[in-house]
Amino acid sequence: MTQMPPLVALVGNPNAGKSALFNALTGARQKIANYPGVTVERKSGRASFSDGRPVEMIDLPGAYSLDPDSLDEAVTRDVVLGNLAGHRRPDALVIVLDAGNLDNHLRFALELIAQGLPTxxxxxxxxLAERDGLRLDAQALARALGVPVIETVAVRRRGLEPLMAQLDQILKAPRPVTEPVAISVGAQNQRARDIARAAIVSETAGRQWTRRLDAILLHPVGGVVILLSLLFLMFQAVYGWSEAPIGWIESGFAWLSDGIKNxxxxGLLRSFLTDGVIAGVGSVVVFLPxxxxxxLFILLLEASGYMTRAAFVMDRMMAAVGLSGHSFIPLLSSFACAIPGIxxxxxxxxxxxxxATxxxxxxMTCSARLPVYTVIIGAFIPASTVGLGIGLQGLVLFGLYIAGILGAMLAAAVIQRFVTQSRTSSFLIEMPRYQxxxxxxxxxxxxxRAWVFLRRAxxxxxxxxxxxxxLLSFPKAPDGSNVSQVEYSVAGRIADGLEPIVSPIGFNHDIALAIIPAMAAREVAVSALATVYAIDAADEDAAATSLGPKLAADWSLATALAFLAxxxxxxxxISTIAVTRRETNGWKWPIFMVSYLFVLAYAAAGITYWTARSFGL
Amino acid sequence: MQLDRLPLNQIAVIRSIDWESLPDQEGHRLRSLGFEPGVAIEALHKGILLWRDPLAVRIGRMTVALRTKVAAAIDCEISA
Incomplete structure (x- = not known):
């Protein structure tokens, strides 16, 4: 007999430590998918009762009430009420409350309890509440709410067993499902505050870490300096710390390739494995570190509570182009990848x-562009310093990031003014305590994240x-032909057709060839170039030298700069276009986005090429 | 006194909120963050560089960031 394990939903305000509790209960046995019909991420996992019976847990998006003002909150409401088509209603709820913030969190808790599910x-x-000088009476709270209350510290795995035991009990003997009780919002809020006051045994002035840290991190000048330093450190680390692991991955793939050659x-199969699979996939996996x-940085900033402070610091500057501090967080995530950002x-x-965001x-320069930047910069920009120990290569890379940011700001201003015609933006956000x-x-x-990336690779x-x-290997160039294999292949012929369009902006045949598959994923541009040169290499030795020197020998500096631009x-x-289509419910905006970016890219490359040419590069 | 004019680190109580002057969404979020007449409030931090915007306030046991334009709709009374 197979019976579905009970479904238990973790629900609560944002910043109540819900995800930490979810992780503590389910460990690494988690599944990430989407809720049916919407793109909100659904995190589920298995936990078990003390005797080993499984229970399925889901981590619902944080919400302030069942009256949603965002897509995430709407999903939470629909799941709790059992209104989400194709998703079963939870058998029980675990309401996660921040003990240090009862006044605010009890409002939502009361609303949830009123739904009548076992809770x-x-x-x-x-x-943390005790650290801040708060003593609470869980029993009094349980009496006032009419449901069991368990004290937990998810991050230290405290209270997990009593929580599961209590859950087991209410699932076995559910209280009679009652009809939702409707009371006015004002009365509900008053009741929440009364219950909170009654549950607080004593309150002494705590150490108030958060307030002290905020005095530094939100300082009108110091806060800005700290944020910029953090961002600088973050980008430095991306390059500095990754060198060694990148070397290991590279030697691993080289070893694999040599092994196959031995x-x-x-023949064709060996070429397929070494020139195709290993050269292509290897050149991308190398960027995993x-x-x-x-x-790692983005997750740390979020988990510590600093991310909303960064949004606070950035709000005024974002407002200048019609956005707000809210946009800062998705945009910062977009430096890793536009998909989680969007x-x-x-x-x-x-x-x-x-x-507009x-x-x-x-x-925002996503990590997939790094492979392209790194290869081209490595090949064309001398590894010299411009004084003060600042490397020229790093400076160029920094310039590319800045160009992306400035382009984005300009685009945002134009879009908010003429496309969305938004007159105001708003900024209203809870800033969680630091932890x-x-x-x-x-x-x-x-x-x-690593798994998602490797799966993509x-x-x-x-x-x-x-x-x-x-496409590069067929048809085979006849023996003794003076046309190279790449020129002769199907891909070479497609690139021939594209070349007249891109040659005004300084692109050569190789680039025309590389930018087509780069649509699938940007980093493929590098593996495409690597494959082109591996296949075209006359002998083993030529194929063994890395891509950079080959490009440096073949391309002019003006072409390389245009390619970067x-x-x-x-x-x-394609994934970004797909996620944009899903998030905007149609093709209108992704088409707009692709068109304006194509125009910008073409113009930027052209301007760069002709400017560089006029300087004789 | 409007919240955006409240001196820093001065504990006050919300007297009234001009919901009419706020866009629906902001009013709704403000309510769900616990902004209501009778609740204690304190201005903690103001803006960056030369801007005096946005504002970080303590409401209940929570810190909330909001823009001065919204803060101007919240009328407070400094508690003795």
Whole structure:
């Protein structure tokens, strides 16, 4: 007999420590998917009762009430009320409350309890509340709410067993499902405050860490300096810390390639494996360390509570182009990848601001562009210093990031003025207390990101690489022909057709060839070039030297710079277009986005090329 | 006194909120963050560089950031 395990939903305000509790209960056994019909991420996982029976847990998006003002909140409401088509209603709720913020969190808790589902309250982060000088009476709270209350400290795994035991009990003997009780919002809020007051045994002035830290981190001048330093450190780390692991990955792939060359006779299959699969996939996987370092920083900033402070500091500057501090967080995430960035815009209340943020998110230099930048800069920009120990290569890279940001700001101003015609933006956000990020939670999250990236490398990029290899390898150039294999192949002929369009902006045949598969994923541009040169290489030795020197020998500096400028505004990867279509419910905005970015990229590359040429480069 | 004019670190109580002057969405979010007449409030930080905007306030046990334009709709009374 198979019976579905009970479904339990974790629900609560944002910043109540819900995800930490979810991680503590389910460990790494988590599944990320989307809720049916919407793009809100659904995190589910298995937990078990003390005797081993499984229970399925879902981590609902944080919400302030069942009267939603964002897409995330709407999902939470629909799941709790059992109104989401294709999703079963939870058998029980675990309401997660921040013990240090009862006055605010009890409002939503009362609303949830009134829905009549079997419910347990997790009085979470009780240690932080005590640190701030608050003593609470959980029993009094349980009596006032009419449901069991368990004290928990998710990050220290405190209270998890009593919580599961209590959950087991209410699932076995559910209280009679009652009809939702309707009372006015005002009365509900008053009741929430009364209950909170009654539950607080004593209150002494605590150490108020958050307030003291805010005095520094939100300082009118110091706060700005700290934020900029943090961002600088973040980008430095992306390059500095990744060198060694990148070297290991590179030698790993080289070892694999050599191994195959040793055991297999020269031929089509060997070429497919070494020139196609290993050269292509390897050149992308190599960027995993940089992507993980970037995500590590973003996750730490979020988990510590600093991210909303960064939004506070940036709000005025964002307002200058019609956005707000709300947009800062999705845009910062877009430096890792535009896809999570675009999905993070769901927390922006103002729909016009949300749309504008989605449209400019691809201009933030995502990690997929790094491979392209790194290869071209490495090949063309001398590794000299410009004084003060600042390297020229780093400076150029920094310039590319800045170009993307300035382009985005300009685009935002134009879009908000003429496209969305938004007159005002708004900024209204809760700033959570600071807390020490828990490494286990960060590790789970990083692992999930790494897995998504590797899956992409193993599927989209793998497929694109194979198709490209085939297009480059067939038809075979006849023996003794003075036309090279690449020129002779199908891909070469497609590139021939494209060349007249891109030659005015300084692009050569190789680039015409590389920018087509780059649509699948930007980093494929590098593997495409690598494949082109690997296939075209006359002998083994030539193929063994890395891509950079070959490019340096073949391209003019003006062409290389134009190629970089193109990638600053680069045409989308297909995943970004797909996520934009989903998030904006139609083709109108993704088409608009792709068109304006194409125009920008073409113009920027052209201007760069002709300017460089006029300087004789 | 309007919230945006409230001196820093001065504990006050919200007297009234001019909901009419606020866009629906902001009013709704303000309510869900616990802004209501009778609630204690304190201005903590003001803006960056030369701007005096946005504002960080303590409401209940929470810190909330909001823009001065919204803060201007909130009338407070300094508690003795």
């Amino acid at each position: 347990v309250v997790a009085l979470n982060m009780i240690d 055991v297999m006779p020269d 940089q992507i993980l370092i970037l995500f 999905m993070a815009t769901r927390t922006i209340m103002d729909q016009k601001e949300r749309l 989605i449209l400019i998110a691809p201009l 020490w990020p828990r490494l286990g939670d960060i590790a789970i999250n990083l692992w999930q 193993g599927t989209i990029i793998f497929a694109a690489t194979i198709v490209l290899w085939a 193109w990638f600053v505004f680069a045409p989308q990867c």
